[in-house]
Amino acid sequence: MSAILYELKAEITRRGLRTRQISEAIPVSYDRLIRVLNGYTPPDHDLIRKVRAFLKAFDTQQKMENIY
Numbered sequence: 001m002s003a004i005l006y007e008l009k010a011e012i013t014r015r016g017l018r019t020r021q022i023s024e025a026i027p028v029s030y031d032r033l034i035r036v037l038n039g040y041t042p043p044d045h046d047l048i049r050k051v052r053a054f055l056k057a058f059d060t061q062q063k064m065e066n067i068y
Contacts, residue, residue: 001043002039004043004048005036005037005038005039005043005048008037008048008051008052009037011055012051012055015055015058015059017055017058019033019034019037022051022054025054026047026050026051026053026054028047028050032044032047033047033051036048
């Protein structure tokens with residue numbers, strides 16, 4: 001499971017996003033997001049799914065901005 005979290009953290013960093021931006025975009029506290037991503041608390045699959053959905057939406061938004 002830690003490999004999934006490392007991959008997720010890498011995806012966030014690759015896009016130049018901050019965890020604070022993600023925590024504001026999805027309804028989750030910043031502290032909870034940090035604890036899950038750093039492995040201090042057991043992985044929350046629902047939270048991971050929300051972060052992945054946010055990253056996908058972010059990519060789509062970036063592509064749309066490049067079109068216009």
